[in-house]
Amino acid sequence: MDRRKRDRTFPPFENVLVIDDESNLCEALSMILKRQDYNVTTAEDGKEGLSLFESRDFDVVLCDIRMPEMDGIAFLKAAISRKAEAVIMMMSGYGTVETAAEAMNLGAVDYVAKPFKPNEILVKLRQNEKRMQLKHENTLLRDVIRETFGFENLVGRSKVMRAIFNTVQTISEHKTTVLITGESGTGKGLVAKAIHYDGIRRNGPLVAINCGGLPEHILEREMFGYVKGAFTDAVYDKKGLFCEANHGTLFFDGIGKLPISLQVKLLRVLEDEEIRPLGGNKSIKVDVRVIAATDEDLSKKVQEKTFSDDLYCRINLVPIYLPPLRERMEDIPVLIDHLIRKFNIHPGKQVRGIDPDAIRELAGRAWRGNVREFENVIQSTMAMMDHDIISVEDLPREVKGGEKTGDLLSFDTLSIKANNSALEKLLIKKALTQTKGNRTQAARLLEISHPTLLYKMKEYSIKG
Ligand SMILES: Nc1ncnc2c1ncn2[C@@H]1O[C@H](COP(=O)(O)OP(=O)(O)OP(=O)(O)O)[C@@H](O)[C@H]1O
Ligand SMILES: [Mg+2]
Structure with missing residues (x-):
């Protein structure tokens, strides 16, 4: 099989370091791996292996356990302490299977028992290649999740x-x-x-x-x-x-x-x-x-x-x-910036900002539905517009004519008179917004005379 034809998003293993004191095994493994296009370097004991490991980047190390000078476990400890993410597979001979288990605890990714068939080692390599690929993808995914939900x-x-x-x-x-x-x-x-x-x-x-x-x-x-x-x-x-x-x-x-x-x-x-x-x-x-x-x-x-x-x-x-959002209106400008960035997802149709009048309009609303409602309004506004700066005209009708902060009936008092005044004030403001400040039309909507409207506007300090 041609390695280059293998479909991998994570770079497949290329550079392999084989450490074994049996020169026959080193040669045989080298041949098998080279046939599959791996670049192979060999070492005869842990010490030589470690100096090679330190001088170059290997994708995977195949390491024997029992060796003179520095054995496999000592190599593993030293290698992991230098590069925690190193991919090291142990090769265990007769009587060293238990040590192989210990090696896994120390950070080896896998082990293969000797004697092994050529195909066995290739399968193991590919399994670990796949595992590393999944691990890599998981890390990427975590980064994305963190970016989406993090602080x-x-x-x-x-x-x-x-x-x-x-x-x-x-x-x-x-x-x-x-x-x-x-x-x-x-x-x-x-x-x-x-x-x-x-x-x-x-x-x-x-x-x-x-x-x-x-x-x-x-x-x-x-x-x-x-x-x-x-x-x-x-x-x-x-x-x-x-x-x-x-x-x-x-x-x-x-x-x-x-x-x-x-x-x-x-x-x-x-x-x-x-x-x-x-x-x-x-x-x-x-x-x-x-x-x-x-x-x-x-x-x-x-x-x-x-x-x-x-x-x-x-x-x-x-x-x-x-x-609630209505009690921290100073958050509105940064929320707008954040949401514009969040919903600027259509290439070729980028919203660059919002004009101050539109911010004022948004900041003046009661936002009973809080940030969720605010987010929905910005998202739908951005979806509907075909220019790059949000203006008052782009905002949905219910925002422009909506309930304003400070206009809400509090019912702190049961006085019909007091609540009537609050209601009148709210209705007058609504009518003026809807008619873009046209008092004659507003008076008609309110079903009161023009002079009565002017009188009430003065009484409630409403600027039209
Ligand atoms: N401070 C904030 N900055 C940016 N986005 C926010 C902020 N607060 C809320 N949002 C956004 O507003 C929406 C509503 O927020 P969230 O779902 O966390 O509210 P909730 O309090 O859990 O509501 P519920 O009680 O209905 O479950 C989400 O899309 C969230 O991303
Ligand atoms: Mg919730």
Whole structure:
């Protein structure tokens, strides 16, 4: 087979170093490998092998275990300490199989038992080539995931967001349980991802469970897994999410909806760091960081006795509260920049920026749906426009005529008079926006006379 014809995205092994004190074996291996287009260099013991290894880049090393001067294990230790990612395969003769296992623990990628057939060694080489290729692809994929979900994607410059960034950075290096609260669309999920993908557990899994989406008994099975026969449908053993998330993070989304019985069980796992699958009689140790999120007020639920006080105290060790977007409008300009970059994906159709009037228009809106809603508006605006600067005209109608910050009826007071005034003010502003400031038309929409409108505008300090 011609190696060059092999389809590989990861560079295939090319330069091979063979270390063996049996010169016959070195020669034979050399011949077999050269026939397959590998570049082969040979050494007669570990010492010679190590100096070659240090002077050149080899893709793979095939190393005997028992040799004079420096044996295979000593070579392996020295080589790995110099290049941790070196690909070293051991060749073990009779009586050295156990040592081969030790070599694997020390960082060898594989071993082949002597005597071996030529084909055997080639198959092993290719298997490891493939393994390295997958490892390489995994690393690339992780980088992409990190770029997409990591810390850089969490933007904001308000004081409160900057404080959150600091907390996220500090806690991502620890295993502490975190509770993220905030209205829907404020970025709880994104913060959870940033904690995971920017922290020490980034190479472990991030597993999410939606506590509100499933009936209690299914949720329990999902969390803890079960053994065959635990209930009628349990025809095989199933790993629970705690096991799936081992060495990583388990994200309890919508924790406020977790049934009380499971709250108690979750607390026990957090304390004991072990779980027992349903129907099983053995506990399994788990190493999982728990992040919980909710848009509910858990302290209120504790008072109402629908949320466990103990669990609340345990998960609330590090609370992160994401305020609604309308309370941190100074984040809007950086969010716009970030979103323009995020959605500039159509080649040949690039949006370069946004004009100040459009920023003012966006910053004046209440954003009940928070960052999610804001993101949707920017995305759909960008999809519809055919020029490169977003202007007020490009913004969707509901934004321009939408509910504005400060206009909201508070109902802090039950006074009909006070609330009527707030409502009048809101309607007048809406009518003026809709008619682009034309008072005659606005008065018609409001079904009041022109002088009444002028009077009310003065009363409410509305500039038309
Ligand atoms: N600070 C931020 N910077 C950049 N993007 C953000 C930020 N906050 C939120 N987003 C984006 O807004 C959208 C909504 O965020 P997310 O899904 O994390 O909200 P949530 O609080 O989990 O909402 P829900 O309670 O409905 O699950 C996502 O696309 C997210 O990427
Ligand atoms: Mg979410």
